[in-house]
Amino acid sequence: MQVQTHVDINSEWGIVAARQAGRKLAREIGFGSVDQARITTAISELARNIYLYANQGQIKIEEVADSNKRGMKIIASDEGPGIRDVRRVMEDGFTTSGGLGAGLPGVKRLMDEFDIDSELDSGTVITAVKWLR
Amino acid sequence: MRIPILKLHDYLLISVQVDLDDQTALQFQEDVLEKIHEEGSRGVVIDLTSVEMIDSFIAKVLGDVVDMSNLMGARVVLTGIQPAVAITLIDMGIALDEVPTALDLEQGLERLQLELEG
Ligand SMILES: Nc1ncnc2c1ncn2[C@@H]1O[C@H](COP(=O)(O)OP(=O)(O)OP(=O)(O)O)[C@@H](O)[C@H]1O
Numbered sequence: 001m002q003v004q005t006h007v008d009i010n011s012e013w014g015i016v017a018a019r020q021a022g023r024k025l026a027r028e029i030g031f032g033s034v035d036q037a038r039i040t041t042a043i044s045e046l047a048r049n050i051y052l053y054a055n056q057g058q059i060k061i062e063e064v065a066d067s068n069k070r071g072m073k074i075i076a077s078d079e080g081p082g083i084r085d086v087r088r089v090m091e092d093g094f095t096t097s098g099g100l101g102a103g104l105p106g107v108k109r110l111m112d113e114f115d116i117d118s119e120l121d122s123g124t125v126i127t128a129v130k131w132l133r
Numbered sequence: 134m135r136i137p138i139l140k141l142h143d144y145l146l147i148s149v150q151v152d153l154d155d156q157t158a159l160q161f162q163e164d165v166l167e168k169i170h171e172e173g174s175r176g177v178v179i180d181l182t183s184v185e186m187i188d189s190f191i192a193k194v195l196g197d198v199v200d201m202s203n204l205m206g207a208r209v210v211l212t213g214i215q216p217a218v219a220i221t222l223i224d225m226g227i228a229l230d231e232v233p234t235a236l237d238l239e240q241g242l243e244r245l246q247l248e249l250e251g
């Protein structure tokens with residue numbers, strides 16, 4: 001059975017709800033405690049970015065499988081302002097909000113696959129996958 | 134939600150037992166500074182044994198608490214960071230390398246005592 005859940009992000013509570021749902025699914029899929037922490041942290045970063053920069057959006061989490069491996073996918077989507085320079089936001093320390101600028105480059109390192117699809121004035125979809133080892 | 138802050142002689146002891154949402158984290162920052170001021174505390178131990186996740190926002194809040202407390206004249210030691218949390222922070226590129234740490238509350242207190250009493 002493939003599990004899929006989504007959490008609406010439109011307040012700070014959505015960030016907490018998304019990472020709790022993420023930890024629960026990661027545990028159910030069979031990830032160990034370190035990967036559970038990585039996945040939960042990645043979800044927290046993506047959810048906070050949605051809340052901060054797009055006001056609202058959605059985090060979808062699901063179990064994924066291909067022929068020889070299983071894992072978990074996070075899809076963070078919003079219809080916010082979009083990202084002008086995708087390369088720039090992937091630099092450690094780049095921030096437009098006085099943060100650490102650690103979020104997106106961090107998520108990329110925490111997860112196994114990472115992709116940003118963003119269009120100015122129409123929104124951003126970030127997809128990340130962690131495979132079970 | 135408020136995180137309880139205990140006073141022990143010149144020190145403050147705080148054990149974070151909840152999944153920190155942003156509001157609670159910021160309230161916590163303010164409460165620690167207020168309490169240092171009120172009590173004239175010289176040292177603070179923040180125990181993170183029960184914390185299962187530290188993201189960039191919470192890391193920034195913790196780092197800021199350390200810097201702000203230093204400005205006020207109090208030393209802060211973070212204790213009990215879980216292995217999974219330490220690994221995740223390093224993956225994220227957040228080293229918190231100027232922040233004093235110790236394995237547990239007891240060693241945190243010892244470290245404060247050493248630093249303060251020399
Ligand atoms: N969903 C989004 N929509 C629009 N812009 C975004 C989105 N997510 C990130 N950004 C932009 O990318 C920049 C970098 O994001 P990143 O998460 O790496 O750092 P940060 O949020 O600024 O700080 P930190 O995450 O360390 O607290 C942000 O400052 C913001 O300008």
Ligand SMILES: [Mg+2]
Pocket residue numbers: 045048049099102103104
């Ligand atoms: Mg961010």
